[in-house]
Amino acid sequence: xxxxxxxxxxxxxxxxxxxxxxxxxxxxxxxxxxxxxxxxxxxxxxxxxxxxxxxxxxxxxxxxxxxxxxxxxxxxxxxxxxxxxxxxxxxxxxxxxxxxxxxxxxxxxxxxxxxxxxxxxxxxxxxxxxxxxxxxxxxxxxxxxxxxxxxxxxxxxxxxxxxxxxxxxxxxxxxxxxxxxxxxxxxxxxxxxxxxxxxxxxxxxxxxxxxxxxxxxxxxxxxxxxxxxxxxxxxxxxxxxxxxxxxxxxxxxxxxxxxxxxxxxxxxxxxxxxxxxxxxxxxxxxxxxxxxxxxxxxxxxxxxxxxxxxxxxxxxxxxxxxxxxxxxxxxxxxxx
Numbered sequence: 001x002x003x004x005x006x007x008x009x010x011x012x013x014x015x016x017x018x019x020x021x022x023x024x025x026x027x028x029x030x031x032x033x034x035x036x037x038x039x040x041x042x043x044x045x046x047x048x049x050x051x052x053x054x055x056x057x058x059x060x061x062x063x064x065x066x067x068x069x070x071x072x073x074x075x076x077x078x079x080x081x082x083x084x085x086x087x088x089x090x091x092x093x094x095x096x097x098x099x100x101x102x103x104x105x106x107x108x109x110x111x112x113x114x115x116x117x118x119x120x121x122x123x124x125x126x127x128x129x130x131x132x133x134x135x136x137x138x139x140x141x142x143x144x145x146x147x148x149x150x151x152x153x154x155x156x157x158x159x160x161x162x163x164x165x166x167x168x169x170x171x172x173x174x175x176x177x178x179x180x181x182x183x184x185x186x187x188x189x190x191x192x193x194x195x196x197x198x199x200x201x202x203x204x205x206x207x208x209x210x211x212x213x214x215x216x217x218x219x220x221x222x223x224x225x226x227x228x229x230x231x232x233x234x235x236x237x238x239x240x241x242x243x244x245x246x247x248x249x250x251x252x253x254x255x256x257x258x259x260x261x262x263x264x265x266x267x268x269x270x271x272x273x274x275x276x277x278x279x280x281x282x283x284x285x286x287x288x289x290x291x292x293x294x295x296x297x298x299x300x301x302x303x304x305x306x307x308x309x310x311x312x313x314x315x316x317x318x319x320x321x322x323x324x325x326x327x328x329x330x331x332x333x334x335x336x
Contacts, residue, residue, distance in 0.1 A: 002056040002058055003059065004056050005031060005055055005056060006063070013068055013071040014029065014070065014071045018072070018074070019123070019124070025048065026048040027049050027050070027074070028048050028049070028051065029050075029052075029053075030052045031054065036054040036058065036066070037094060037100070038054070038092050038101060039053055039093045040090055040091070040092055041090065041092075041093060043087040045085065045087070049074075049078065053066070053067065066095045066096075068119075069095045069119045070093070071119075072119030072122055073116075073122055073123075076116065080316070080323060083316070083324075084320070089330060089331035090330065091323070091327050094108075097232040099113050103326075104326070106233075106236060107236065107259060109254075109257035109258055109259060114319075115261040115319075116261055117315045118236040118260070122312065127240065134244050134246065137245055138222065140246055140248075140300055140301075141297070144222055144223050145184070145223075146186045147184065147185045147289065148220060148222075148225065148226050148227070149172065149227035150187075150212060150215050151169060151231065151238070152169075152231065153169055153205070154231035155168060155169065155230070164201040168229060168230060168277070169231065170189075170210075172229055172252065175187070175282055176188075179286075181287050182283065182286025182289055182291075183286050183290045185282075185286060188212035190211070217237075218245075220241070220247060221246070221247070224247065224248055224296065225247060225249075225289055226245075227249075227251075228249055228251045228272075229251075230254050234259065234260060239251065240307055240310075244304060244308065246300050246301070246304045247300055248273060248289065248296045248297070248299050248303070249299075249303055250273045250274075251266075251268075251273070251275065252275045252277065261319055262318070269299070271299065271302050273285055273289070273296070
């Protein structure tokens with residue numbers, strides 16, 4: 001079953017203020033008959049930027065969620081036009097977590113995708129408010145010496161093996177019960193895991209003590225060390241904000257190679273502490289964190305400095321040339 005797009009709702013979302021500021025530039029909104037997670041963006045000199053979303057959506061698709069992601073990206077595309085006022089052409093933007101078609105995407109691993117900042121980063125002006133608040137957060141030495149993580153039970157739905165225990169996030173939480181070496185590992189699931197684990201798995205997860213209440217983002221700053229681990233894709237807000245808050249980020253390798261636009265600037269053992277995708281070296285990393293607190297503190301400081309340097313304006317300057325080249329290359333291709 002499919003449902004038609006609610007054009008009035010989408011238009012209202014695209015026109016809504018961002019960060020309390022009205023968006024003065026006009027836009028065109030139309031529909032297409034392609035994949036429901038694709039948005040098409042059209043640039044024509046002298047005309048409003050055009051946005052096109054699918055005319056209809058399967059029942060399982062959260063239409064308002066996809067529309068809100070596109071709304072968050074209006075600042076990006078408006079700034080892109082400011083950089084290149086004569087830009088002429090179209091591009092596709094994949095609004096889902098994991099891209100399944102060429103074009104712009106928020107994360108991914110395929111060479112056919114041009115990675116752009118995600119809507120959380122864009123709509124918050126590069127986490128502007130958190131940057132200010134992070135200045136007053138607990139100094140690293142005064143934080144609890146735990147390796148901390150909270151998150152939902154998720155994983156790429158197209159590649160899930162049977163059983164909730166196979167999910168990387170579940171294995172992380174189970175590791176917290178199985179080993180007591182090095183710094184304490186406090187890794188728990190939040191939310192309702194039944195979509196990923198089923199009702200029986202949900203009961204088992206609760207019996208094992210793997211569930212906890214949700215925590216505010218700022219609560220991660222109570223801990224010296226914080227884990228970053230993939231869910232459906234890489235954790236967009238999760239990694240960047242942990243870096244901003246000055247945690248020593250222990251980044252579990254993505255089993256599918258998911259990346260974001262700035263990952264080429266991240267250097268293991270300089271900006272973060274790496275852990276293999278199978279978690280086989282997690283105990284060794286916990287032991288190292290306990291044995292080398294000053295080295296861990298230095299990694300946290302460098303990671304924070306890197307995140308502070310990646311402002312919205314800097315991200316735009318980094319990404320814009322690739323996006324503009326992509327649009328021009330698509331326009332230059334002969335029609336099939």
